[in-house]
Amino acid sequence: MTGLNDLTRICPPPDQATAIHWDRIEADLGMPLPQDYKELADRYGPGTFNDYLRFFHPHGVTHYVTLTGPAPGRIRAQLRKDYDQDTHPVPYEPDTLFACGATDNGEYLFWITDPATEPDLWHIAVNEARGPGWFTYEGNATAFLVAVLGRQPQVPLFPPSFAEGPAYFTPSRPPLWKPPPFSDAQPVDTGAVRSWARANGYDVPSRGRIPPEIREAWERTTSGE
Incomplete structure (x- = not known):
């Protein structure tokens, strides 16, 4: 709790904490989450720091800022395209990057999910909004906030x-307008499939085609069958 204590000291949280069913959230994502992030999300709820930086939250008020929504998958799919086509430099294997936040200027924040089964060791990376730059912070989300604030x-x-x-x-406050929904015809987030497979004991390659039996098992799990 030291990191969270440091954060609450320099940046007062809301009076009321948020109740989150983390078992359900991790099941929906198919991967574990860092303990510091859970404490951060519980204590602060959805919202922005200095009206600029936010971490995606399980109770985000729109799909665009919800941790379990389609935004992280869409962002990773674009990184994969940039990586494979060498459009923009991506310093990490895209399947290890999970978008966990954003800024009002358009930068994205990522967990570097390596090792996949030890989320408390994940570090933070930031991608430039309209350029090729990257910044890496070798610490967790809460320590990153304490440092940058x-x-x-x-x-x-x-x-x-x-x-x-x-x-x-x-x-955050609920918007006065409802944003258009994401299209259902979005590419599958292969990184999420690989993370789920590793967490459930499947031998899945880090790159290339995912074996159909793993893909089918993932689809059955995520569809609730």
């Missing part, structure tokens, strides 16, 4: 004004 380090992809003045958190 205190400008230690200062993330070069973020505007200098991001951490000026006292840190504050703004809880």
Whole structure:
């Protein structure tokens, strides 16, 4: 809890904590989640830090900011395309990157999910919004927030004004309009399938075609059959 204690000291959380059924969330995702992130999401709920940076939350108010929504899969699919076609440099194997947050400027935050079965060892990577830059923080999500809100380090992809003045958190409010739903015809997030397969004892290659029996088992699990 040390990281969370440090964060609440410099950035007061809402008065009321959020109740989250983490077993269901991890089952939906097909992978475990870092303990620090669970504590962070429980204590702060959905919202933004300094009206700029947010971590996706299981109770996000739209699909675009929900941890279990389609956004992480869509983002990883685009990274896979960039990686395979060498469109933009991606410093990590895309299947190890899980989008866990974003900024109002369009940067994405990722967990580097390596090793896949030890989420408390995952680090944070940030992808530049409209460019090829990447920034890696060798610590967890809560430690990252403590560091960047205190400008230690200062993330070069973020505007200098991001951490000026006292840190504050703004809880999300339901939107007055409903955003259009994601298309159902989105590519399957192969990284999620591989993570689920490894967590359930399947021998799955890190790249290339996923064996059909693994894909079918994953589809049966995620569809609730």
